[in-house]
Amino acid sequence: MTTSEILNKVATGQLSTSEATKLLDNNQTASLGFANVDLSRQQRNGVPEVIYGAGKTSDQIVMIVKALSRQTLPILTTRLTSKKFAELKDDIPNAIYHEKARCMTVGKIAKSKTNDYIAVITAGTSDQPIAEEAAITAETFGNNVKRIYDVGVAGIHRLFSKLDIIREAKVVIVIAGMEGALASVVGGLVSVPVIAVPTSIGYGTNFQGMTALLTMLNSCASGITVVNIDNGFGAAYSASLINKIR
Known part of the structure; x- marks a missing residue:
């Protein structure tokens, strides 16, 4: 039972205070x-x-x-x-x-009661495991999610073709490895919060995500918040809190 259910039972005489105390402790x-x-x-x-x-x-x-x-x-x-x-x-x-x-x-995942959604964007296909961690986390917390994958800066026209979907999101999660430039590009194109996730995808001087992390932290685009390397869960948790603000 939830705390409110326990207290309601005390109020209606269905539970004694000693029984309620034990349940609340548990x-x-x-x-x-x-x-x-x-x-x-x-x-x-x-x-x-x-x-x-x-x-x-x-x-x-x-x-x-x-x-x-x-x-x-x-x-x-x-x-x-x-x-x-x-x-x-x-x-x-x-x-x-x-x-x-x-x-x-x-357990069954409840569908969102609103049309608001979180956009989860990746620079490359290799970033998808972290993106899926973010997407599944957000959906488990009751958010609508739209996935936009493999739209990195090496072929930036791919991003522009999805820009209407991205701009209509309430929060955007941008996931990128290599040099991590996609977060700055997206941050300069939208008017909603952007949460950047550096990934450990990349060659030697990517330093297991440190290069992407530093790029994102030093972004000249305003409104970008950066979470830890490969932390899709943390990005989705924060995005969920933002998405549910009314």
């Missing part, structure tokens, strides 16, 4: 020994705790999902390998694996 965290799962994050932040799959065993992920599912659905797990998903899928039969995004969702 609503805050779930101690699993190896993890202390935050069950009240959605009430505080509007978005439930998200599971970072890298570094966790399949059994640990199953236990965390089951703890979270008492409070909220859908549940998102990021950075999950297909091998690890194969190990846990029988224990979570309603789980869906999004292979390119390396994400797992559990």
Whole structure:
């Protein structure tokens, strides 16, 4: 039960204050020994705790999902390998694996009640795994998403053919490796917030995304916010908060 449901039951006499106190305590965290799962994050932040799959065993992920599912659905797990998903899928039969995004969702994803959307743009095809992480994250949080892939500056006419779609978005996520120039180009063409994601795609002096990161941080286009290298999840989280401002 949510906190509001518990309090309503106290108000109508269906629960005693001692019973409600116990339930509210249980609503805050779930101690699993190896993890202390935050069950009240959605009430505080509007978005439930998200599971970072890298570094966790399949059994640990199953236990965390089951703890979270008492409070909220859908549940998102990021950075999950297909091998690890194969190990846990029988224990979570309603789980869906999004292979390119390396994400797992559990529970039905509610559709947005508005026509507002987040545009997710990539410079190259190789940036798509990070873009899909961003897109799946945004969709799990209840946003409409439009994907615009492989429109980098090496063939900038591809970007211009999609400009109407990009300009109508409420937030734009730009994902680019190599030199990361696409964020500056898009930032100079739109009147909405742009969240730039540098990727580790590129040859030697890309330095695993450092070159793209520095380019984006030093952009002369105003209104660009930059997240960490390969952090599609972080970009989508912020974009979702912006998209839901009314």
